[in-house]
Amino acid sequence: MGVKPDWATHLIEHAVSAVHDIPHGGGLAILFPHWMEHVAAVRPEKVAQLGVRVFDLNRTGQTNAQLASEAILSLKKFWTSIGAPTKLSDYGIDDKEIELMTERAMLAEQVGSYVPLTNKDIRKILRNSL
Structure with a gap:
């Protein structure tokens, strides 16, 4: 509650x-x-927060x-462990x-709220996902 979510990956x-x-x-x-x-x-703090809260990563040091x-x-590693696809080429x-x-x-x-994405950003995310 009270936190603006980021739905960029869904879009x-x-x-x-x-x-x-x-x-x-x-x-x-x-x-x-x-x-x-x-x-x-x-904004590494947002991704670090996910690591601490979801994967119980230790912040110390x-x-x-x-x-x-x-x-x-x-x-x-989690996606791989459950057999989830890891690249777009897995779907051809x-x-x-x-x-x-x-x-x-x-x-x-606007695409994204943590870090608003441009066409160039989305293109790069898609290419990196191949």
Whole structure:
């Protein structure tokens, strides 16, 4: 309550699913770590917070940037442990429609609240997710 959430990965995933019929959860599993990497470069404290609260990471002696990296790695390991897809190519998606997916994701007035995303940011997140 009282915290503005960030739904950027959902908007990006909806754009991917609009172009390629993939499960929403699978798309999020792929995109979320790459979005986290983007956010961590600007606001590592947000990703570090997730690591502490969700993965019970120990803050002692670590910077927010270190905790953010560990949180991203922890999430990737978790997805792998449950057999979730880890890249768009797991669904046969390549770079041919990156521009279309980027366009579709940018239909919202603003994409993201922790770190507002530009076309360039979304394109990079999608490319990193291949």
